Amino acid sequence: MNTLPTLTFPAWMLWVLGFLLSVPLHGQVSIQEVSGQITDQKTGQAIPFASVGVLGKPSGTVANEEGRYQLRSHQPLDSLLISAVGYQTTRVAVTGASLSVALLPATATLSEVVIRAGENPAFRILKEVHARRTTNDFRQLSGYTYEAYSQLSVGITQMDERFQQLKPVRTILQAVPKESRENLPVFASETVSRVYARRHPQLSKEEILKTNISSVGITDDSFIAMFTGAGFNTINFYENEVSLFRKAFVSPLASHGRQAYTYFLADTTQIEGRTCYTLEFDPKQEHDLVFRGRLFIDTLTYALAGIDARLGAEANINFIKGIDLSITYELSPAQVWIPSLTQLTIQASEVVKHTFGARVEYATSLHHFTAEEPRNVRFFSTNVELAADRQQASDAFWQEHRERMPSQELEKSRHLIDTVRNVPLVKKATQAAELVLNGGYLPVVKGLETGSVFSAWAYNRVEGHRLRWGLQTNASFSKTWQLSAYAAYGTRDQVWKRGGEIRFIPKRAPLTLVTLRHTYDLEQVGLRLDESGDDPFLKITNRFSRFRQAYYWGETVLAGQQDLGPNFTQTVGIRQQSLAFLFPIWLPASETGVATLTNLWTRELFIETRYAPGRLPNRRVNNRKVRQRPAETAPIVTLRYQYGTTYEPSGASSSYPSTTYHKWQLQLDHAVLWGLGGRTNYTVRAGYTPSTLPYPLLTVHQGNPTPFYNRSAFNLMQYAEFVSDRYVSLAVEHKFEGLFTNRIPLIRYWGWRNFITGKVLYGQLSAANQRLLIQPEGKPGIESLQSLPYVELGYGFENVFRIARIEALHRLTYRDHPNAQRFAIKVSFPLGL
Structure with a gap:
């Protein structure tokens, strides 16, 4: 059952006051009404579905099939803007209650539009938008570059009353001003970057020029590259799907948009001095991945001049109460429309009941947009570059860029974050969060971590109680070297296991990686734990397996990896491995006899080529996963070849003779929306x-x-x-x-x-x-x-x-x-x- 929300006293007063003010009082303001007909100046025929807007006001109406309109307003009407597809927009003064207007056909090279009785006028405009999308969309240029200034802030909101009464929470709230407790900032950043892109092949590169970050807990400023000039400017409403948070939302400009939305041509309005149609769109099924909002379409070029889109709590997305997205486009000197200002607000709900929600606010402005000849493909070999002096910028530099944004609250948020960060309880909570996000590793000294607590113990029938512990370095130790090692012991088999890895990154343009790894551990035929994918849960739970066909597996690998251009990654390496089986493997020893295979030793040379077109950068460039992520719908092709030999080490014997072998593997991964x-x-x-x-x-x-x-x-x-x-x-x-x-x-x-x-x-x-x-x-x-x-x-x-x-x-x-x-x-x- 739907119920009205409980209102506090101030909110209740505002609600009543708003209601009273919205009631028209007799004699307070007179209603002005204008009506008439819109016709073709040359033929005298009626123009159906013409837009009638009020100059300087975001209001208006639409003529009917006979070109007749009626407009009522509580405010004085001085001038009207009349527009229709294929006609020149005309401004006329209101001289009386009856006003008929004859429009001249547009002299611009607009295609002929056939208007049929009963057709939704919004559909005609959408058809024109589709026909001109390749002309108006800046992504269709062969090459371009721009500079972007981006802001990101995260705050805690909607604290439950019971949560606020907890002693640790009270300690935090007492440290900040009362007016700031409704949206308690925990993260604020601003970034200046330059983005380069080309069309064929579709590649982009971003140079992070300056960053300024204040945070409760996040210390690695490379994280901010996820929310910079190239981040949300990949949102393209001209495409059929809009990708947000790995979810594919139906664009209101999609070719099949009528299946998901109802459209209404509301009025015309002025955006940056240009007359635009206002198309309202509502979801047919609000629980689907669809938006609700308004499109602003330029009346002359039929370009997307702006969009206000909202995703409500009804959508089937976890922990999201609402998403508000607003983009304003402007016509660049290259005669394409660019997103001059993008604003995104995300309201997250409680993850745990009776605690708190969160609010994420992102904004970016584009300037110095230039169309250019496509840069060489090799220029895009690295997708993200961090300037060495990115953290060195004056307050005046940042203040100049902040003035481009509609909100000036960022500096206030920074001071509050510094206050919250210094509360002792917050420091402890930050450490706990870092433990989880870091895979269970605990800091020992600067640059060195120990763990993981999640894999410290397991039990299986071969090892009994398995105890494991390790060490690893992080970016504070070195951005060029990554070291890790672990040791494990089983109380039943009483065998020590071990592993160690050294990674060296000599250069990042192109990305080059050298790895030396050694492992000796318990494995099972048909289940290599290192091949369990990126699911940490499976890697932990599989250690509790029964290990029916177990063997001790030793491996030593030396490999080199390098990006060969923006789409290809090449890996070459050598590997030596040993397998000591804990179960019998029978081999024919003669025409009638059999022998038992207990050990195998191999040496291999392997070559792997990975093709991932349109891939996205691994934004956290210091993360242990150095390989870059593929684009969400890009096909990924991996080809691997192995040449190996079986052999017998000195002093050992095997039931299988030495031989050479070849292996080929091919894998294709793809997603279709x-x-x-x-x-x-x-x-x-x-x-x-x-x-x-x-x-x-x-x-x-x-x-x-x-x-x-x-x-x-x-x-x-x-x-x-x-x-x-x-x-x-x-x-x-x-x-x-x-x-x-x-x-x-x-x-x-x-x-x-x-x-x-x-x-x-x-x-x-x-x-x-x-x-x-x-x-x-x-x-x-x-x-x-x-x-x-x-x-x-x-x-x-x-x-x-x-x-x-x-x-x-x-x-x-x-x-x-x-x-x-x-x-x-x-x-x-x-x-x-």
């Missing part, structure tokens, strides 16, 4: 090993018999159930983003979103490798896929309790295998909105 239909992610993998090898050196397809979903694995396959030396697989996931669940009241209230998944695997094993698969009689073992592919399908809901994903899975083939899981329900905890 379908507007209201949702989002499809798919991955294609293929591999070929034309050599004869024991099956642990072939492709043992990754299974996952645990109750936790693993995106990289076949989730109804057992560990080491299938092996191939040639294979191709397809994994598809489609997220409907609430397309169906938003229309079911109870499910919509819960915020659940449904999805479907499917995985298919074709694989073969050569006759030579098939002969090496020997299992003791009566015991199930690893097998090769036959002519029938392995198939599993799934469906389920994500965003359960805002954090969980629950999926039901069906195995459609090889259902009669021993211990086969035909059906399972699995859970995971992906992070996201």
Whole structure:
């Protein structure tokens, strides 16, 4: 049931006063009314749906199908602006209650517009916008550059009364002025940057020239590159989808926008001295990923001159109460429209009940925009460059740039942040937050951290109680060298495990990385923990596995990585590994006999090429993940080749003779956006090993018999159930983003979103490798896929309790295998909105 919000006394008084002032009192202000007809000056025919605006006021009306209009106003009407598609905008003085206007056809080269009775006039304008989008959008230039000034502030808002009464919170609130407690700032920054871009291929580069940051907790100023001149200026309403927070919102200018929005031509208004149509748009289904707001379309060029868009709390996005986005465009000397001012406000709700919300305010202004010849592709080899003197700027420098912004509250926020940051309790809370964000590592001294507390203990049947601890450096130690090491011990196997890594970054333009790594740890055939993707939850929980086919794995790697241009990354390296099996692997020793393989040693040379067009910069350039992120919908192609040999170290023996081998692997990752239909992610993998090898050196397809979903694995396959030396697989996931669940009241209230998944695997094993698969009689073992592919399908809901994903899975083939899981329900905890 809808209820009115509880109003405090001042708010109640304002509400009553506003209501009384809005009631028209007799004799207070007279209503002026003007009516008439809009016609063509040459033909005398009526002009349907002409816009009638009040000069200097954001109000007006639209003529009907016969060109007749009626305008009523509580304010005096001096002059009107009359405009229509294909006609010159005309200003006329109001001389009486009846005013008919004849318009001259526009002399500009506007295309012919056919007006049909009953057609929404907004549709005609949208068609003209679509026809001219390539002319008006600055991103269509072959090359351009601009300077940007950006502000970002984050504040704590809407503190619950019970939360404010907590002693630690009272301590913080007592340290700041009372008027600032409604929006308590915790982060404020400003940045000046220069952005370069080219069209073919689509590349961009940003130079962070100056930064000025005040924060409670964040000390790495490279973080600010996420919110600079190139950040939110990638928002393009001319595209069908607008990407925010990895969500694809339907643009009100989308070619299929009529499916998502209702449009209304409200009036005309003046923006920067230009007459613009005002088109209001409302979502047909407010729970979808859509906006509500107004478009301002220039009447002469049909360019997007401005937009006010809002996303309400009804949208199915976690922790977001509202998003307000306002962009003002201006015509540049290059005759394209640029976003001269972008303002974004995000109101976040409570993550934990009865605590507080947050408010994020971002603004950026563009100036010195210049169209230029496309710069050489090599110029864009680095996407973000941080100037060495970026933190050196005078107060006068910043004050000059702040005057370009409509709000001058940034300096006030800085002083409040300094006050809050010095409260002892805040320092402790900051340390706790850094512990979580830093993966469980604790600071020891400047530049050195120890941990992780999240992986300090585990238990499995091989190791018993596993105890692990490590050290790593951070950016304070060096921005060129990254060092890490760990040691682990099992109380049952009483074996010490270890690992260490040295990373050297000799240069960042182009990005070059040299890595030396050594590892000795417990692994399981069919589940390499270092191949669990970027999911830290899986890496921790898999240490609790049963390790049925365990082995001690040693690896030493020396590799070099370099960007070969803006889209390619090349990696070359050598690797030596050892495998000591804790379970029997049988090999044919003669025509009738068998031998047991207990150890394997290999040396490899590997080459990997990664193609990721349109990739985005890894904005935190000092993060341990140096590789850059791909663009959200860009295909990523990875090709890897390995040449290796098996060998016997001095003083050791193996049941398998020395041999050479080759391996090829190909992977394609891609995402497709379908507007209201949702989002499809798919991955294609293929591999070929034309050599004869024991099956642990072939492709043992990754299974996952645990109750936790693993995106990289076949989730109804057992560990080491299938092996191939040639294979191709397809994994598809489609997220409907609430397309169906938003229309079911109870499910919509819960915020659940449904999805479907499917995985298919074709694989073969050569006759030579098939002969090496020997299992003791009566015991199930690893097998090769036959002519029938392995198939599993799934469906389920994500965003359960805002954090969980629950999926039901069906195995459609090889259902009669021993211990086969035909059906399972699995859970995971992906992070996201």
